[in-house]
Structures are given as C-alpha cells and as structure tokens.
Amino acid sequence: KVTDNPADELVAALNANRTAHKSSALTDNPGLACIALQYIKAYQGDCKAVGEAKKPADSEFAKTFAPDCGVEASTLSPITGRLLGCQSKYVKPSEAFSMLMKNEKSLEILYNKNHTEVGAGVTGSDGGGPYFWCVLFSNGKHNSSFVAQGGVAKISRPGCFSGANDECSGANDLSRLHQMWLYAITAFVAAGYAFGI
Secondary structure (H helix, E strand, C coil): CCCCCHHHHHHHHHHHHHHHCCCCCCEECHHHHHHHHHHHHCCCCCHHHCCCCCCCCCHHHHHHHHHHHCECHHHCCCEEEEEEEEECCCCCHHHHHHHHCCCHHHHHHHHCCCCCEEEEEEEEECCEEEEEEEEEEECCCCCCCCCEHHHCCCCCCCCEECCCCCCCCHHHHHHHHHHHHHHHHHHHHHHHHHHCC
C-alpha cells in the first residue's frame, strides 16, 4: 500500500526495480525505516558530510536510533546495505531513486541477494532544504527484526519513514511553504514598486 508518503513511494520504486532485475521484492519494515530517519538526523543537516567517510557509528543503532524509534534493541538485525543522498531542493521519489543510484556500488547494494528487508526515510532541515533520503537494508526475519514496542514505531517529525501507514507529505509541504513565502515576498516587492511604497 502506497500512501501519500514519499518514503513509501521510494520503497515502491526500489522494489519495482529489484523485481525487474529478477531480484525478490523486500519487506518494508517500519522499525528499520524509522531508524533510517534517525540515521539522517545524525547528520544534523550537513549535506556536505554525505558521501564522505563521516557516518554515524554502528553503536548508535542500539544506543540512540532504536530507543528514539521505540524499537526493541534485542530485535536489531545486521544492516546489509545503506544508501544516502542529499539535495538542496525537494525532488520526487522517482528522482530521489535516480539520485541514490549514482554508481555501480549503489546498484550492487540495491540488487544484493542477502537483503530481506528495507526501510526508507526522508526529511528536510529547518523547514526546508537540504533534503535527505536514506534507505537501510537488512537480512532480518520478517516480524522478528526491528520490532517496535506496541507494534508501532514512534512517529517523529520532521520527516517521513516508510511503512508507517500515515500520510506524510511533509517534505513536499515544506518545499511548498518555502515557495509560498517566495511568492508572497515577490508580490509584496512588486506591489511596492507599483505603488511607490
């Protein structure tokens, strides 16, 4: 089920690409997806850090990300792949998919046969760009890995994560809000010139 959630749409694009490549579709795990969103937040809006050696330490998964999502640490499974991208402007999930598939290594990660689960997160920073997209893969067993207490991962804003079964056009709304401010300012300045204010 694809809701009005760009992270869900990204997972749908990943799975469609995998099945077209004769790889199996992956289970969308909301606990893992929530952790993908926390992974993004660890970059603190620093787009330049993406692609460099800087990335959150593996210890952060159990120490910070899992508790922030309400995921039981004992159910964490190995992360078998990570894709992370950052853009100054919001792009549609299909364009984000293309951005994440930037080289041969990205394709190897996507088609890896060890993956069984996937989770995606997307968020903007400070009410606008940059926009981060993160996909985490795992080889966990369905219904027993990245299990959230009470069966539902904690929703945290800003940002969206896949499998949350909620409408989350937040990233898009942030982009629209930014554009509306630009239009309002432009109209005000134009009116100022027209009426000699």
